[in-house]
Amino acid sequence: EAQVTQNPRYLITVTGKKLTVTCSQNMNHEYMSWYRQDPGLGLRQIYYSMNVEVTDKGDVPEGYKVSRKEKRNFPLILESPSPNQTSLYFCASRPMLVGAGELFFGEGSRLTVL
Amino acid sequence: AQKVTQAQTEISVVEKEDVTLDCVYETRDTTYYLFWYKQPPSGELVFLIRRNSFDEQNEISGRYSWNFQKSTSSFNFTITASQVVDSAVYFCALSRDSGYSTLTFGKGTMLLVSP
Numbered sequence: 001e002a003q004v005t006q007n008p009r010y011l012i013t014v015t016g017k018k019l020t021v022t023c024s025q026n027m028n029h030e031y032m033s034w035y036r037q038d039p040g041l042g043l044r045q046i047y048y049s050m051n052v053e054v055t056d057k058g059d060v061p062e063g064y065k066v067s068r069k070e071k072r073n074f075p076l077i078l079e080s081p082s083p084n085q086t087s088l089y090f091c092a093s094r095p096m097l098v099g100a101g102e103l104f105f106g107e108g109s110r111l112t113v114l
Numbered sequence: 115a116q117k118v119t120q121a122q123t124e125i126s127v128v129e130k131e132d133v134t135l136d137c138v139y140e141t142r143d144t145t146y147y148l149f150w151y152k153q154p155p156s157g158e159l160v161f162l163i164r165r166n167s168f169d170e171q172n173e174i175s176g177r178y179s180w181n182f183q184k185s186t187s188s189f190n191f192t193i194t195a196s197q198v199v200d201s202a203v204y205f206c207a208l209s210r211d212s213g214y215s216t217l218t219f220g221k222g223t224m225l226l227v228s229p
Contacts, residue, residue, distance in 0.1 A: 033216065041221060042221035058216065102149065103161070105159040
């Protein structure tokens with residue numbers, strides 16, 4: 001089954017404790033992206049990657065890191081989480097078609113930073 | 115810069131009513147793509163439609179229809195004879211005409227359909 005898998009789905013952590021949210025897709029998509037969703041703000045892009053070893057900042061990259069060492073994986077790293085990073089996070093992927101194709105989303109990871 | 119505005123934060127209707135969700139976009143590109151996604155209470159994001167700027171024909175899929183008006187930069191979504199299962203947050207999104215482009219989302223409209 002074609003899918004984007006995120007882990008963990010739910011996490012409660014404390015300020016300053018490094019954490020990684022993993023994202024993996026099995027569709028051989030070149031493009032991957034991370035979004036965060038907050039009430040009243042919709043979905044905002046954190047980082048994206050067009051292919052292995054190619055990453056770039058989205059609209060709200062502060063406090064986050066990413067890496068793309070393999071095509072299928074795109075982890076989101078919070079080196080020192082803070083309460084304002086409490087949010088619902090989505091990983092997404094899509095193929096690099098001519099024109100903009102739809103994004104395939106993971107199920108979301110709800111993160112709470114105390 | 116690209117921008118998507120969904121002015122309706124929340125809409126409440128009674129089952130079987132028709133409802134239209136508005137989406138207005140801003141872009142300097144002459145070609146682009148528009149999308150709608152649904153987020154039910156379970157939280158996942160479900161793709162509904164993708165439309166490129168070349169194609170201004172309206173589209174109908176069952177009870178769903180989309181009205182694309184390039185002249186007013188709008189891509190409105192209508193649900194006919196709404197059902198309780200339509201209750202969700204609906205997002206409109208915009209992308210440049212490129213496989214390298216990112217999606218810019220509106221803030222979403224929460225639709226509540228009551229029995």
